[in-house]
Amino acid sequence: MNVLLEAAFGRHDTCLLRDSSCRCFVQASSPLAHNHRWKIPLLARQPFRGGTANRSRLPLLHLEAQQRRARTVPRAQIEGLDEPIADYGVLTQKMQDLAAEVQGQLEGTSIYLVGMMGSGKSTVGRLVASALKYPFLDSDTLIEQLAGCTIADIFREEGEESFRELESQVLQELMPFKAVVVSTGGGAVVKRQNWGYMQHGVVVWLTGSPELLSRRALRDGTASRPLLSQNNGETPQAADEYTAAVARMKNILSERHHAYAMADLQIPLETSPSDPGDVGAAPAVVAYRLLKAMSDRLKRDATEREAAKDFEIKQSGELPESMRIMPSREESSSIERSE
Ligand SMILES: Nc1ncnc2c1ncn2[C@@H]1O[C@H](COP(=O)(O)OP(=O)(O)OP(=O)(O)O)[C@@H](O)[C@H]1O
Ligand SMILES: O=C(O)C1=C[C@@H](O)[C@@H](O)[C@H](O)C1
Incomplete structure (x- = not known):
């Protein structure tokens, strides 16, 4: 008991x-x-x-x-760390330090996680939200609350199109929220209008191989993931569950790859070095990778913005009549003073 x-x-x-x-x-x-x-x-x-x-x-x-998913964290899995990780305590501390830095850099910008079914958007999203002290919102859960039934019921009773409409409605309603982490549904990236709703946030793609994603999804069972339980002719009916799931994942991923690739950041899920029976790096490691990548990116953007301000206009030859060089602020105020 x-x-x-x-x-x-x-x-x-x-x-x-x-x-x-x-x-x-x-x-x-x-x-x-x-x-x-x-x-x-x-x-x-x-x-x-x-x-x-x-x-x-x-x-x-x-x-x-x-304890579910209890893991030790081999050093090799954590990029950017210069010392061995003895346990989750050390990783937690590193993550808190990094999160404090990222929180300042983000200035309230929200984070949207995108990726295939089973990529860990909800699991990793919760960890990232907790580290940044941001609220966590799961669009699939909000859709279920809005519809008053499960996603599988919506697909079965009203079809995928109705589900996609609800998904867009939820993303639109989330748009005004600042400083939140949102786990989006696996197919949210496909509709252009959804990108409009996410445009004020940083969009992060959790990316793993179809094999890794299938292993995870099969561990959960496919009942709650209606797209995965369909067989669209990718494999013979008699194919085993894993083969069928991998074929289905590959198909969906090839249709969506270009859309996921529009994300601002891509975070790999695999362990490194890769393990053939892999279910991926531990959630805390993926969350650390995400914060590290975000911090690096935000620093790079800030440097580029500063560099872009450092330029000089050189005049060569005569400007066309329709163009003229405006006086600088100092010049205009001295002109005003002399008038
Ligand atoms: N880093 C990880 N290592 C191993 N298992 C993981 C990891 N992250 C998530 N999982 C497991 O994979 C499954 C899917 O995770 P989760 O629900 O977070 O993914 P998701 O991207 O939100 O999926 P969906 O879009 O289908 O809702 C869960 O069983 C979860 O426990
Ligand atoms: O990949 C998809 O299209 C889906 C993923 C899930 O998160 C749910 O949004 C739904 O099952 C559809």
């Missing part, structure tokens, strides 16, 4: 877990998420009587083993 525990996170990698009756307190490593929920066995539900002695006797290792 499992018991659901709420997690209240401390600053770095530790958090306190408690059950609804506050009878169990333990410390555990945090994978950078807030309000995370673990299912842990009833075994760990020991009464807390105060004092560190009791706390340290709780089955922490067992608890970590139950």
Whole structure:
């Protein structure tokens, strides 16, 4: 039997877990998420009587083993880090420092995550939002709230076109929001009008291979992803689920690639060096890569803007009559003074 525990996170990698009756307190490593929920066995539900002695006797290792997606972070996965990463605590600290920098550079600009089904827009989006202290919004969830039913129901009962209209409506309504992280639906990039709604934000493409995305999607089951459960003749009906999913992903990706490529930033999902059975780098690593790429890009843009201001107009020959050189601000004020 499992018991659901709420997690209240401390600053770095530790958090306190408690059950609804506050009878169990333990410390555990945090994978950078807030309000995370673990299912842990009833075994760990020991009464807390105060004092560190009791706390340290709780089955922490067992608890970590139950934690979904718990991972160690090999150094090679994290670009731009010049020292080995021992644990999530170090990565969390690096991310907080980077996020504080990016937050200042962004000046309230929103972030829109785009990418195929299963690319981790919601998972990574939550981490990035939490690091930047931005609210997180998931357009698929908002569509479901608006429609009062699931995305699969909308596809089945009203068809893809109705879904796309709702998707555009939601993105339009999100447009005025500043300083938010938005996870968009996988197909949002296809409609030109949606780019208009996202134009004031930084658009980030989470990009992974069809194989990696299929592995993830199949782990979740395809029921909630109607486009993936269709077979549009890419593979014979008898093809196994993985082969069919990869073929479908490839097809969708080839139709959308040019649209995703319009994003301001591209963040690879693969581990490095790549692992053939890969489900990708851990969410915290992808979130770190995203913040790093964003920080680099914003710095580069700022430098380019400064450089663009540093120019000199050189007059050679006579200007056509229709053109004249305006006096500078200093010159015009001295002309005014002398008049
Ligand atoms: N970095 C990661 N490593 C391994 N699994 C991941 C990672 N990021 C996300 N996942 C898993 O992949 C699946 C899809 O993630 P998520 O729902 O965040 O993707 P999405 O891009 O929002 O998908 P969709 O557009 O289909 O809603 C989930 O099971 C999630 O737990
Ligand atoms: O890739 C797509 O077209 C979709 C992705 C999901 O996020 C949902 O928006 C919906 O299932 C369609």
